[in-house]
Structures are given as structure tokens and as C-alpha cells.
Amino acid sequence: MKVLHAPTEIAGQMGILTQGLRRRGVTATAYNTFHSYLGYRDHIYNLDAAELAVLAADAIRHFDLFHFHYGQSLTSDLTDVAEIARLGKPMLMHHWGNDVRTHEVAARNNPYVYTGDSPPPERIHARLTQLSRFIQHAVVQDEEVRAYVTPYYREVHVLPIAFDVHRVAPSYPAADETCPLVVHAPTNPAFKGTHVIEAAVEQLRAQGVRFRYLRVEKRSNREALALYREADIVVDQVLCGSYGLLAVEAMSLGKPVLGFIREDLRATFPEPPPIVSARPDQVADALRELIEHPALRIEKGRAGRRYAERHHASDKVARRLLAIYEQVVQDREGGRA
Amino acid sequence: MTPGEDCPHGRPFGPSFAHPPAAWPVQPYILRCGVLAAPLGKAVRRWDEDTLWPCLAHLARGRVNGPLFGGVLFEADFTPGGAMLSPRATGLGALPTAADWALAADAMLQPGGNAAALLAAARRLPEGAAVDLWLAVPYPFEQQADFGALSGRRLNFRDHPEDRTAAVLAWMARVSSGWRAAAGEDPAARVRLRGFAWTRSMLWPGDLAVIRAAADWVHQRGLMWMWCYLHGSDGAERADACGFDLCLGRPSPADTPHRLGDALARAGSLGHGLILAWDAEPTADGLAEVLRSVPPHQVRALLVDLPFSAIPRWHAQGDPRYERMAQWLTQPAWRAEEGGAGA
Numbered sequence: 001m002k003v004l005h006a007p008t009e010i011a012g013q014m015g016i017l018t019q020g021l022r023r024r025g026v027t028a029t030a031y032n033t034f035h036s037y038l039g040y041r042d043h044i045y046n047l048d049a050a051e052l053a054v055l056a057a058d059a060i061r062h063f064d065l066f067h068f069h070y071g072q073s074l075t076s077d078l079t080d081v082a083e084i085a086r087l088g089k090p091m092l093m094h095h096w097g098n099d100v101r102t103h104e105v106a107a108r109n110n111p112y113v114y115t116g117d118s119p120p121p122e123r124i125h126a127r128l129t130q131l132s133r134f135i136q137h138a139v140v141q142d143e144e145v146r147a148y149v150t151p152y153y154r155e156v157h158v159l160p161i162a163f164d165v166h167r168v169a170p171s172y173p174a175a176d177e178t179c180p181l182v183v184h185a186p187t188n189p190a191f192k193g194t195h196v197i198e199a200a201v202e203q204l205r206a207q208g209v210r211f212r213y214l215r216v217e218k219r220s221n222r223e224a225l226a227l228y229r230e231a232d233i234v235v236d237q238v239l240c241g242s243y244g245l246l247a248v249e250a251m252s253l254g255k256p257v258l259g260f261i262r263e264d265l266r267a268t269f270p271e272p273p274p275i276v277s278a279r280p281d282q283v284a285d286a287l288r289e290l291i292e293h294p295a296l297r298i299e300k301g302r303a304g305r306r307y308a309e310r311h312h313a314s315d316k317v318a319r320r321l322l323a324i325y326e327q328v329v330q331d332r333e334g335g336r337a
Numbered sequence: 338m339t340p341g342e343d344c345p346h347g348r349p350f351g352p353s354f355a356h357p358p359a360a361w362p363v364q365p366y367i368l369r370c371g372v373l374a375a376p377l378g379k380a381v382r383r384w385d386e387d388t389l390w391p392c393l394a395h396l397a398r399g400r401v402n403g404p405l406f407g408g409v410l411f412e413a414d415f416t417p418g419g420a421m422l423s424p425r426a427t428g429l430g431a432l433p434t435a436a437d438w439a440l441a442a443d444a445m446l447q448p449g450g451n452a453a454a455l456l457a458a459a460r461r462l463p464e465g466a467a468v469d470l471w472l473a474v475p476y477p478f479e480q481q482a483d484f485g486a487l488s489g490r491r492l493n494f495r496d497h498p499e500d501r502t503a504a505v506l507a508w509m510a511r512v513s514s515g516w517r518a519a520a521g522e523d524p525a526a527r528v529r530l531r532g533f534a535w536t537r538s539m540l541w542p543g544d545l546a547v548i549r550a551a552a553d554w555v556h557q558r559g560l561m562w563m564w565c566y567l568h569g570s571d572g573a574e575r576a577d578a579c580g581f582d583l584c585l586g587r588p589s590p591a592d593t594p595h596r597l598g599d600a601l602a603r604a605g606s607l608g609h610g611l612i613l614a615w616d617a618e619p620t621a622d623g624l625a626e627v628l629r630s631v632p633p634h635q636v637r638a639l640l641v642d643l644p645f646s647a648i649p650r651w652h653a654q655g656d657p658r659y660e661r662m663a664q665w666l667t668q669p670a671w672r673a674e675e676g677g678a679g680a
Contacts, residue, residue, distance in 0.1 A: 004428070029428040041480055041495075045428045048539045050569040054587075055427060057616055062429050 003325070004063040005030035005044075007052055008070040010096045011245035012221060015043035016162045017067075020318025029063070031055070031074075036187075039220035049076065056080050065325060066091045068135075071099040071127050078130060085134040090332040092324070093131055093153075094139040097240075098191070100124055100148040109264055110241045112280050114191050128152040137328045139321075143268040144242040155331075157324045162317035163248045163308065168225075170254030170305045173232040173297040178210065180232035180291055185216035185224055185246050193239035193260075193280060200284035204291070211291045231255050232297055233290050238280055241265060247275060248312045251304030256297045258286055270311055274303035363531065363561070363583065364407025364469045365610070366666050368392050369642040372451050373413040373422065373444055381417055382645050383444075384451045389458040391652035393468060395663040404466040405666055410534055410563075410640065411451050412473035413441040422475040424537040435485030435492065438475050438508050445472070446515030452528075453519055459527035469531035471563055472512055474551065476536070477501035479543050498543065502550045509533055509554060532561030538587065540572025545579065552580025565612060565640065568600050573607060585640045587612035597630040610638030618644050621658050628665040 003021060005014040009032040019042070021028035030044040033052055047055070056074040066073075066084055068091065074080040084091055102124055103115040118124065128149060138153040140146045146156050173180065182201070186192040194215070201213045216227050228234060234250035234257050236243050241262035250257045251274070261277040278286035290297055310316075370389075372382050389409070395402040413422040420433035422441050445451045452470070459468045477484075477494055479501065484492040487507055492500035516530050532555055535548055548564075555562045561582040566573055568586045576584045586609050588600035604611045613627060631639075641662075651659035 031428055043480065045478075045480075046541065047427065048570050050567045051424075051427075051538050054538070054567060055425070055429075058425075058429055 001026055001065060001325070001329075002063045003028040003065045003067060004059055005067045005069065006033075006059075006074055007031055007049070007068070007072050008034040009040045009044055010034075010070060011161065012040050012042075013094075013096075013162060013245075014069060015040055016164060016314050017318060017321060019043045019164070020162060020314040021321065023315060024318055024322060026322065031059075034070075039222070060084055060087065060089075064089060065329065067094060067139075068092065069094045070096055071131065078134075081131065081134045088332065090137075090325075090328045091135045092137045092139055092157075092328055093135045094159075095145055095149050096141065097145050098188075100128065100145065102148060105148055110239075110262055112193070112239045112260070113241060114193070114239050116190055117188060124148075136331065137324070139324065142242050143265055144240065144262070155327075157327075159321055159324065160311050160317055161245055161248050162314040163245070163252055163312050165252045165305075165308045165313040166315075168249075168252045170252070170301070171229050172254040172301045172305075173256065173294065175294045175298060177232055177294060179212055180294075180297070181212045181214060181230060182233045182235060182287065182291070183214045183216060183228055183231035184235040185219075185228070186237075187217075191240065192237040196238050196280045196283055197235050200287055203284045204288055207288075209288055209291055225249060225253075228253055228255065233258065233287070235259070235283075235287070236275070238278065238283055243273060243275055247273075248308055251275075251308040252312070254301040254305045256290055256300035257304055258283070258290060271307070274300055274307050276300060363638065364467065365638040366406050367408035367410055367469070367471065367638060367640045368406040368648070369410045369412060369614075369640055370451070371414050371645050372411050373441060374415040374417045374419070375645060382414075384411075384454055384646075386454045386457040388646055388649040389454050390461060391649050391659070393458050393462060393466075395667055396652060397660065397663075401461075401463060402663075403667060404462055405663055406641070407467065408469035408471060408531065408638075409455055410471040410473060410565075411445055412534070412536060413445070413475065416440055421478070423473065424476045427476075427478075432478055432481050433475065434483075435487055435504070438504065439511065441475055442508060442512045442515060446512065446519050448519075450519075452516060456520060456526060456528050462527055466527060468528045470516075470528050471531055471534050473534040473536045473565075474505055475508060477504050477547065498546065501544075502547045505547050505551050506554050509551065513558065530560065532563055532582070534563040534565060535581070536565045538565065538567035539570035540566075540575060540579065548579045548581075556580070568603060573603075573609070576607075576609070583610065583638060584608075585610035585612045585638060587614050587642075597627065601631060601635055604636045608637060610640065611636045612640045612642060614642035615644065618647055619658075621656075621661065624658050625661055628661065 003026055005018055014030040014032060018028040018030045031052055032044045032046050033049045035046060053075050059074060060080060060083055098117050101115050101118045102121040106113040106115055132152040136154040138149045138156045139159050140156060141161050142158060150156055184197050186194040216224050228250055234255045236247040236257055236259035238260040241260060242265060243259050247257045247259055258276045258278060260279055261273060261275055266272050276286050276290060370384050374381055392406050395405045414426050415422060415430050416437045419430040420437040421430040422433055455470060479494050481494040484494055484504060487503060492504055494501045520526055552562045562580055563583045564576055564581040565585050568588050573586060586604050588597055601611060
């Protein structure tokens with residue numbers, strides 16, 4: 001089976017999934033047209049939209065299964081999706097959050113969520129309606145995102161964020177660190193709640209709590225990972241109600257992670273994530289506790305590494321993804337997808 | 338690449354002909370000839386003298402009416418084993434190695450290969466007619482960690498971007514050397530190696546160092562550096578700064594014949610040429626509509642990119658599309674501008 005991922009690399013996931021699939025003997029390729037300072041390039045081909053549009057015809061004929069990301073496909077007008085459907089080839093759409101997160105749905109369970117970067121709700125609705133005419137299977141990273149797409153697709157699969165956990169040696173916090181380094185790395189500060197986090201940082205500084213703070217921005221993913229390795233505490237995101245790639249990377253490195261996990265979502269994960277959860281008004285207290293208790297940092301760091309190995313290791317995620325593909329292919333062969 | 342070939346930074350190469358390229362205006366109408374293997378199915382593609390002949394000469398009722406395409410761009414898409422060579426193969430095959438690149442060079446230039454066929458066909462052209470040979474450089478895919486050995490050193494494009502430049506320069510040196518061997522010293526030869534072509538259709542930031550180094554290499558040898566790009570891709574406005582001598586823009590797939598005028602105007606305003614590309618063989622009416630939309634004298638050069646061997650097949654079958662293409666290429670207004678591309 002030849003699998004194509006396209007066209008948007010979010011959090012390095014196309015590359016990691018492609019690599020994971022290849023390790024399992026699948027011919028997998030990824031085209032990315034979204035380029036940022038994060039500089040993802042492993043296991044993907046970086047193109048621009050015009051190049052991809054020209055490649056589309058050959059790609060449609062060449063590949064057997066199409067795994068699209070972020071509500072987009074090979075061409076801006078979705079004519080490729082119609083053609084792939086006409087050829088009877090299976091497709092999935094992987095939604096990542098901001099492409100589908102409407103404020104109305106998000107705010108039902110979370111008064112803190114920021115949706116200012118999402119398209120207007122009517123555009124999201126139109127896009128999902130258009131896509132789901134041809135694509136019956138969606139993939140999301142967790143139950144937080146599932147809520148936005150469930151009304152549209154026949155089946156929505158949850159696939160955890162993937163990371164090459166075993167290629168990263170853990171670097172647990174030092175027990176004797178008296179001035180711990182707190183790292184926060186917002187790719188989108190408004191969404192991550194950076195203002196809340198930095199207000200907490202200032203509050204703790206004013207109280208004389210001893211720690212260092214580093215905001216990591218505009219760095220390639222490789223550079224950023226090197227900086228996370230130096231951290232004693234990593235702060236992920238505190239508005240969305242779930243966790244993202246930064247938390248997965250930090251847990252893989254054995255770092256304690258502070259974030260905000262919605263209470264109603266906690267039980268939907270395969271096991272409760274060992275993330276120190278704090279609502280926005282609790283961030284300063286939670287951060288202080290981690291700063292002042294090295295043993296807690298180490299305990300959370302070790303638990304995070306175990307959690308990442310169990311649920312986010314790319315080989316395990318790729319195995320789950322293959323099972324999803326098998327189901328999509330069976331549905332297609334049975335005339336359902 | 339193998340040790341012992343021309344050093345990329347070695348002695349300058351000058352085409353071994355009686356006239357330097359500057360004395361021979363660039364032929365403004367060029368045919369892209371895909372070689373080695375096709376994008377899908379990996380069917381082997383080779384151009385022989387008989388298939389090239391009706392592309393170089395306008396043949397009608399058994400007579401040679403005059404020259405047709407004055408330039409040929411050979412571009413290897415895939416190796417027969419499925420390794421990707423052209424940017425248009427991106428993602429559709431295996432990453433190539435140095436051995437695959439060497440195969441691409443040698444297959445074009447070996448006795449009985451594409452270059453020999455071009456030389457033989459060009460010899461049959463009427464007195465005074467000339468053919469430019471352009472060769473597309475294989476694309477060095479930047480995620481390639483182990484490209485293979487060059488001069489005893491293993492190249493790693495992913496971690497050492499300068500290795501991409503080394504591979505491209507070595508390939509051009511190999512091809513230049515092969516061309517000298519294939520073309521010999523015949524002063525009457527009708528084919529000139531005009532230069533090399535970069536066919537990735539956008540200026541990817543990671544490619545700029547390769548492109549500029551290749552431009553220097555090419556210019557030092559009296560050759561030219563062509564860029565085939567796609568309208569709408571990034572970089573057309575910055576092409577001059579990269580050392581390209583001849584740029585040709587392909588209208589985007591969304592540019593219907595009715596919108597080709599826009600593409601033509603864009604190319605004209607930038608001093609560029611135009612690529613007319615068909616992914617599938619056009620119908621006679623479709624071809625006529627496109628050709629009507631493009632008065633060729635309005636742009637600096639034209640590159641025609643048709644499915645493999647369409648033109649010789651049309652000629653062999655007496656298909657009216659052959660004559661339509663020939664009339665378009667040989668219309669008086671076009672001929673009046675011949676040589677306008679300059680050298």
C-alpha cells in the first residue's frame with residue numbers, strides 16, 4: 001500500500017507518522033506546503049501549493065490511500081478529493097484543532113478557550129460539509145477535537161500525537177537544582193495562554209520565588225528540543241483544556257509538564273496524563289509547587305516519560321494508524337467509505 | 338559519481354566547436370524531452386534519431402520544409418529502477434543515489450543514447466540550421482542522508498547542505514565531459530551544448546546556494562543557466578539575482594487557454610519565456626485553442642512540454658496536430674524574432 005500524507009505539517013506529525021509507517025513496511029510519503037520557522041523537513045517533501053497542484057495528477061494515480069491534514073487536500077478547490085473518490089481510493093482527514101474549533105462548541109465545556117485563530121464558524125461548517133461529501137473517516141488527536149467534527153463524519157478515530165520517544169534519551173530534572181529553569185514555548189501565544197503563564201511568572205518573581213524563566217520562540221524544532229532538554233519544568237498550554245506536542249516532547253524528555261486538562265476529558269485518555277493540571281487562575285500556585293519541590297519534578301518527569309512511551313511512541317501510534325487504515329480500506333471495499 | 342571524473346572546480350569547459358556560444362543566438366523554441374523512465378509505471382524513455390528528426394525538422398509530404406524546434410531539453414524523470422531524478426518526480430519514487438545520477442548522465446551520453454541521436458538527427462537539418470542542447474540537472478533532495486560517495490567521500494545532503502552543491506557540480510562536470518566525448522571536435526556539428534536547466538519550479542530557500550554555485554560554474558564555461566518555474570510559485574521576480582540566464586514560466590494548472598494571456602503578460606514583463614505544458618495529450622481543438630492564445634513572438638522563448646514522443650507519433654500517423662504545431666512554430670512573426678533571446 002502506498003500512502004500519501006498532505007499538505008500541512010502540524011507539529012511534525014506528517015513526518016513522524018510517515019517514518020513510523022515506513023518502519024512497518026508501508027510506502028509512505030508526505031508533501032508539506034506549510035512552512036514556518038519550526039523548519040520541519042524530516043521524512044517530508046517541502047513544496048509550495050503551486051508545485052503540489054502540478055504533482056497532484058500523478059500523485060492521485062500513484063498512491064493508494066490519502067491521509068489529508070488540517071482540512072486541506074492537494075488542491076485548493078478540493079477537485080482532487082472528488083477525483084480520488086471517483087477512483088474509489090480511500091481517504092482520511094486529520095483535523096488538528098484550530099481548523100475546526102468553533103467557539104460555540106469549545107465554550108460549552110471550557111470558559112477559557114481561545115478560538116481567535118479559527119476560521120469563522122460558517123466557513124468551518126461549509127468546509128466540513130464539503131469534505132465529508134467525499135471523506136467518511138476523520139482522525140483527531142483527542143476527545144477535545146472530536147467534538148467539533150463528529151456531526152460531519154461517519155467515523156472519527158482518535159490517534160494520539162506521535163513522537164519518536166525512543167530516539168530521545170530522557171533528561172530528568174536534577175534533584176539539587178535550587179534555581180529551576182521554567183520553559184514555555186508558544187507557537188501561538190494567544191492560544192497557549194502565554195499571557196496567563198507570564199503573569200504567573202511575574203507574580204512568583206514578585207513573591208521572591210527563586211527560578212529562571214525562558215520563553216522559546218522562533219526556533220527550529222531541533223533547536224527548541226535542545227533547549228527543552230535544559231529545562232526543569234515545561235509549561236505547555238493553559239487555555240485549551242488538553243495538551244499538545246510541547247507536552248509530549250517534554251514528557252519524552254522526562255520533564256514535568258504544567259498544563260490545563262479539562263476535568264471532563266481526563267477520563268477519556270487511555271490513562272490520566274501525568275500533567276500537573278491548573279486552570280488559568282491556578283497556574284501560579286501550581287508552578288510554585290513544582291519550583292519548590294524537586295522530588296515532585298522528578299516524579300512527574302518519570303511518570304511523563306512512561307506515559308509518552310506507552311501512548312505517544314511513534315511505533316505504537318503508527319501501529320494504531322495502520323489499524324485505522326485497514327478499517328478505512330475495508331469500508332471502501334465494502335462500498336461504505 | 339565516481340572518483341577520477343572532472344573536478345567540479347577544475348578547468349573551464351568550453352564547447353568544442355568552431356563558434357563560441359555567444360556567436361550563436363539562443364534558439365527560442367525548445368522541446369522538453371523526458372528521458373530514462375516515465376513518472377508512473379516507469380516505462381523506459383529514449384529518444385532515437387527517428388523520433389527526434391520530426392521534432393527538429395518540419396516534415397511535410399516527404400519534404401523538409403525547414404527547421405522546427407531549435408532547442409531540446411533532456412530531462413531524466415526517474416531511473417528505470419524508480420529513483421527520483423526530476424523535481425516532477427518528487428515523492429513518487431525512491432530517493433536517488435550517486436549511482437542513479439551517474440546512470441542518468443551516462444544513459445543520455447553513451448553511444449546510441451539521446452545525445453548521439455540528437456547529433457545524428459541535427460546533421461540532417463538544412464544548411465545553417467542549429468540546435469541547442471539543454472540538460473536538466475537532477476534534483477538533490479535535501480532530506481537525503483546518504484547519497485553515496487563522491488571522490489571518496491560520502492555525501493549527506495540532510496546534515497551538510499554544501500554536499501548538494503558538490504553533487505550538482507560533479508554531475509554537470511560529468512555530463513560536460515561526456516558531451517565532449519559524444520560530440521567530438523566536428524566543426525560542422527549542428528548541436529551546441531547551450532547549458533543546464535534547473536527545473537524545480539519554485540525558489541526553495543535551501544536551494545539558493547546550489548543554484549548560485551551552479552550558475553557560476555556554468556558561466557565560467559561559457560554556458561547558460563536556465564530555470565523552468567511555475568507561475569504562482571515563489572521566486573520568479575528574484576530569478577536574475579540567482580544567476581539564471583533564461584527563465585521560462587509555466588502557467589498554473591488553473592490557467593485555462595482564456596487566461597494564458599495573463600501568463601504571457603507576466604512572462605513578458607519579467608523578460609522571461611513561457612512553458613506550454615500538457616500532462617495529457619491535447620485534442621486537436623484543445624491544441625489549436627492554446628496555440629491561438631499564444632503569439633510566440635511576444636515572449637523571449639517557448640518551451641513545449643508534451644507527453645512523451647507525442648510529436649513524432651503525430652507525424653508518423655499523419656495527425657493534423659503535427660502540422661498545427663509546425664505552422665505555429667514557423668509563423669512569419671515568430672521567425673522574424675528569431676535570435677531575440679540573445680546569448
